[in-house]
Amino acid sequence: MKITLINFFILSLISFTHASVVDFCVADYKAPNGPAGYSCKKPSTVTVDDFVYHGLSISGNTSNIINAAVSPAFDAQFPGVNGLGISIARLDLAVNGVIPLHTHPGASEILVVVQGTICAGFVASDNTVYLKTLQKGDIMVFPQGLLHFQVNGGGSTALAFVSFSSANPGLQILDFALFKSDFPTPLIVQTTFIDAAVVKKLKGVLGGSG
Amino acid sequence: MKITLINFFILSLISFTHASVVDFCVADYKAPNGPAGYSCKKPSTVTVDDFVYHGLSISGNTSNIINAAVSPAFDAQFPGVNGLGISIARLDLAVNGVIPLHTHPGASEILVVVQGTICAGFVASDNTVYLKTLQKGDIMVFPQGLLHFQVNGGGSTALAFVSFSSANPGLQILDFALFKSDFPTPLIVQTTFIDAAVVKKLKGVLGGSG
Amino acid sequence: MKITLINFFILSLISFTHASVVDFCVADYKAPNGPAGYSCKKPSTVTVDDFVYHGLSISGNTSNIINAAVSPAFDAQFPGVNGLGISIARLDLAVNGVIPLHTHPGASEILVVVQGTICAGFVASDNTVYLKTLQKGDIMVFPQGLLHFQVNGGGSTALAFVSFSSANPGLQILDFALFKSDFPTPLIVQTTFIDAAVVKKLKGVLGGSG
Amino acid sequence: MKITLINFFILSLISFTHASVVDFCVADYKAPNGPAGYSCKKPSTVTVDDFVYHGLSISGNTSNIINAAVSPAFDAQFPGVNGLGISIARLDLAVNGVIPLHTHPGASEILVVVQGTICAGFVASDNTVYLKTLQKGDIMVFPQGLLHFQVNGGGSTALAFVSFSSANPGLQILDFALFKSDFPTPLIVQTTFIDAAVVKKLKGVLGGSG
Amino acid sequence: MKITLINFFILSLISFTHASVVDFCVADYKAPNGPAGYSCKKPSTVTVDDFVYHGLSISGNTSNIINAAVSPAFDAQFPGVNGLGISIARLDLAVNGVIPLHTHPGASEILVVVQGTICAGFVASDNTVYLKTLQKGDIMVFPQGLLHFQVNGGGSTALAFVSFSSANPGLQILDFALFKSDFPTPLIVQTTFIDAAVVKKLKGVLGGSG
Amino acid sequence: MKITLINFFILSLISFTHASVVDFCVADYKAPNGPAGYSCKKPSTVTVDDFVYHGLSISGNTSNIINAAVSPAFDAQFPGVNGLGISIARLDLAVNGVIPLHTHPGASEILVVVQGTICAGFVASDNTVYLKTLQKGDIMVFPQGLLHFQVNGGGSTALAFVSFSSANPGLQILDFALFKSDFPTPLIVQTTFIDAAVVKKLKGVLGGSG
Numbered sequence A, B, C, D, E, F: 001m002k003i004t005l006i007n008f009f010i011l012s013l014i015s016f017t018h019a020s021v022v023d024f025c026v027a028d029y030k031a032p033n034g035p036a037g038y039s040c041k042k043p044s045t046v047t048v049d050d051f052v053y054h055g056l057s058i059s060g061n062t063s064n065i066i067n068a069a070v071s072p073a074f075d076a077q078f079p080g081v082n083g084l085g086i087s088i089a090r091l092d093l094a095v096n097g098v099i100p101l102h103t104h105p106g107a108s109e110i111l112v113v114v115q116g117t118i119c120a121g122f123v124a125s126d127n128t129v130y131l132k133t134l135q136k137g138d139i140m141v142f143p144q145g146l147l148h149f150q151v152n153g154g155g156s157t158a159l160a161f162v163s164f165s166s167a168n169p170g171l172q173i174l175d176f177a178l179f180k181s182d183f184p185t186p187l188i189v190q191t192t193f194i195d196a197a198v199v200k201k202l203k204g205v206l207g208g209s210g
Helices: A003-012 A014-018 A174-179 A185-192 A196-206 B003-012 B014-018 B174-179 B185-192 B196-206 C003-012 C014-018 C174-179 C185-192 C196-206 D003-012 D014-018 D174-179 D185-192 D196-206 E003-012 E014-018 E174-179 E185-192 E196-206 F003-012 F014-018 F174-179 F185-192 F196-206
Strands: A068-073 A087-093 A098-103 A109-115 A118-123 A129-134 A139-142 A148-152 A158-164 B068-073 B087-093 B098-103 B109-115 B118-123 B129-134 B139-142 B148-152 B158-164 C068-073 C087-093 C098-103 C109-115 C118-123 C129-134 C139-142 C148-152 C158-164 D068-073 D087-093 D098-103 D109-115 D118-123 D129-134 D139-142 D148-152 D158-164 E027-034 E037-040 E068-073 E087-093 E098-103 E109-115 E118-123 E129-134 E139-142 E148-152 E158-164 F068-073 F087-093 F098-103 F109-115 F118-123 F129-134 F139-142 F148-152 F158-164
Touching: A068 A098, A087 A098, A087 A148, A087 E109, A098 A174, A098 B185, A109 A118, A109 E087, A109 E158, A118 A139, A129 A139, A148 B185, A158 E109, A174 A196, A185 A196, A185 B098, A185 B148, B068 B098, B087 B098, B087 B148, B087 C109, B098 B174, B109 B118, B109 C087, B109 C158, B118 B139, B129 B139, B158 C109, B174 B196, B185 B196, C068 C098, C087 C098, C087 C148, C098 C174, C098 D185, C109 C118, C118 C139, C129 C139, C148 D185, C174 C196, C185 C196, C185 D098, C185 D148, D068 D098, D087 D098, D087 D148, D087 F109, D098 D174, D109 D118, D109 F087, D109 F158, D118 D139, D129 D139, D158 F109, D174 D196, D185 D196, E068 E098, E087 E098, E087 E148, E098 E174, E098 F185, E109 E118, E118 E139, E129 E139, E148 F185, E174 E196, E185 E196, E185 F098, E185 F148, F068 F098, F087 F098, F087 F148, F098 F174, F109 F118, F118 F139, F129 F139, F174 F196, F185 F196
Parallel strands: none
Antiparallel strands: A068 A087, A087 A158, A098 A148, A109 A139, A109 A158, A118 A129, A118 A148, B068 B087, B087 B158, B098 B148, B109 B139, B109 B158, B118 B129, B118 B148, C068 C087, C087 C158, C098 C148, C109 C139, C109 C158, C118 C129, C118 C148, D068 D087, D087 D158, D098 D148, D109 D139, D109 D158, D118 D129, D118 D148, E027 E037, E068 E087, E087 E158, E098 E148, E109 E139, E109 E158, E118 E129, E118 E148, F068 F087, F087 F158, F098 F148, F109 F139, F109 F158, F118 F129, F118 F148
């Protein structure tokens, strides 16, 4: 190989690599977003720190009535996952901790137990309930959009990571939708058959109105 | 144009059309199904009746406690929509009729009011409630996977058609998931904060156990 | 439950709900659009009226040579469907009304007859023609991209709603593509075998040139 | 590195590679097909010949009234493209050759001219006509589902390859849909405004009935 | 509420729930698979154990030359993820453990460090290298199809879970593709510029031929 | 037909065509891009030249050490393919020309040989190597994300066109990723088992550092 040829080589392949810089689309939170996610940062401003997230390395604060915390790394928090069809969150469950019944409208979920014991379950459209007590290292999958929950199933703190099949899975917590909102109580009663007194009590606890 | 050329034409284009018979995939309910839907019927057995569905032409029976009926034409009922990313259902709402709070895990929905008045709403992930009273001819869209409902908003029978962005949108009715299932009552209480007495009462009405 | 705990609860879950505001992407017609649709309006500016459309509640004007009207609620008209993979349109067919042969390049379609009788059909790639006379309440599906039509099949006004598996199904009316355009007549003749005189006559009627 | 370690290495990684054999899904034409394509051949029966296709290496027969031939390598002909979202076809255009106006319901298309001159065009939904005379090496893209055509634009044989964004793009030739089918002539007249005499004449040439 | 009405209610809604049993598609390994995944087990045979996987609860065997192990829970191992667009694997890295340079042709990946320290990196199409040393609880995302690796970055055993945006992400280990295959040595030399002697030596270690 | 009706016709259908202008999304390189591609140019500024590309009509410069050139027409070069799921490139292979081992992270590829003889191959995840010598007119498909190569297999110049199942397939050349980057040599050695001396030599040739 002669040095002169090497120069030709490098020059002639510039166009070759010109097209291929868009393997990813790191979120630019200041530009418009669309149905597929956020606009992309200029490639020249992307660094490895866009692909790394430290926010899940510390325990969430579980000093609350659910004795639990969820810490998401969705595209709104973690710009590197934008457009890649995947995201993750951390679940901390103190003793008696509960992640209340909820859905992810836009993604399926896989849970892996890292510490402790977790009892988890989901309900299918035919009203079958799938329940399991999971030990450290166990995996469970929750199909997209179905109601599911996780509760601490043991006597010590539990920790899990949950991954999603979307960078923006969404999260609808049943109790919050009903009782931490301004959903009019008569309509809740009418569409859930739950007594008005119960609705009002739970709205009182969770801060709902209407 | 000479007749001899016409023969050439017809013959030579046989291979041209050979590749193009698979514009659709009418469901073959007897063969295996997969994540994308049902297997396809042999093209030679497909008729126009696979693409037409009469099941929504009559009113659903609303003589029940919700005074309402939902009649689906999903891929399980209507073989022609298999794989086409669309389906439809009919909503009949007698006076005081209610389609209880529910989600479609796999599709967004558009409702069109054909008769009467319907009050409809959905709850977003941030717990904002979007409510509207709809008149004949009005359209409302419900984004995928979010809790929503429809109730008769007038003094006469209401009729609507709802279309879905999937041939298999799924359907999870909140009350059925909780109270018409064998979801253990203690777990429901723990993950919804609804009193056990209320859970048990609703299970009694709807036929749940556990 | 103590009130102090409730405060912890509400505070600790703020991050929990922070990620989940993007269940939908209401079209912002002033920002750039992309292959997946329009940019999203800021969530704080979204109201229920973005998800409701009144434009289909009145009959389209059928005083024209086709005795028919199509009123779309695609993403260009109805901002709430942007990115949700679904849209809808209204078909009004006066007596002798005709929705001429057309395709939707980007979506399959389901039609439901709300009033009157409609004769509808589509042609598959293998040149099989699927025809059906539909009564009130009947449903028919038209697979993506295939030529299809609807004509009033009775003696009174007909009304139908058509839903699409895309927020932007597109619409190519055969006669308009050929005869209401500046498609050069010699090229039309060459690629359709229709006589030049016929092409010129139809261009005269429909306003084409070339 | 010791040889004993190498053995461990090879053994321990067997499970590592076990999951990864499904990079492709070569069509098994004897098993059921579904909306996503054909069933997959057993991996053990796949050979390089499943990924190679010789059928486009010879000229199509252009001794016909369109003086042209289309030779497809879609998933129905070329098993290796099944499920991969791409396919290809060969266009042979003798002098005066014409690929008549047609659509691909399920794919966009890129054409590359390999020999000769080709005049190509497509019509958009807004009835704008995009026309271009292409020389050897020129590329043109035809968006999904729109009417388009190719004609020989020079005095010698032309050759092109066209690629598609689907393994099963479909193909609907306008003239065949109308005039080589049993589409009832009155309905054609009603939905296209083309005179019955013209319809009948073209049906006579192309072999249609009705 | 009267008991007689309850019976009506339950009866009339049977058709309501009939359509909604296909929230998931648990893999049936004995039926044909297709581009979208495996065929679905009959719903009546599905149990919670289809959605739970215990195989990642024990450490992989790291007594090998890479001092590491990868244990996948892809659709081939874990039937519940079939068609859900997500899967997971466990990485065990003993001291000096290395997951060699590899790609996943069909998925992006998120890694979470559960124990120890991991140095990870990927190379983009423009040849930029993104490297990071990750501590316990740190997250890193690897965009689809790009070369990446993980090595133990500390003095003790490291453990991580990696999730994928597909139930079947695929896995191509660079060294195995080149040196544990029958890729002819002259072609490897020609297409990588690596000396034949090096190729032969590595084939000797890894068991390649040709 | 009376002229007055024609006016009604034209007027009444304006709304009909209003929704249908977005069959395509020609790239606007000055607006933000997102995960689905570039923003769209305003329809009024689109011309046929956006859909035509001349850049592949001339031979690439093969006076380099690989005796080959790749000329892409991806969305970064060819604005008309933006969002359409397809793109194309030209391969020029002088005698002894080599397209080195590479992957496309985001697309499958079909190659058609237009001139000369090409030996091509890919390696599957199970390390099976699929090799074939292709003649003029032969087609070969390379599944998404897998390592593959093309070399001139004859004594004369070879020419091929390669199409992709994405407008932005990406391109990762193995040698460039390793040896034309700043990938630290010790990490390359650790994750590929290639000797440091070889790595350094190739970095010297290709311009890598670290």
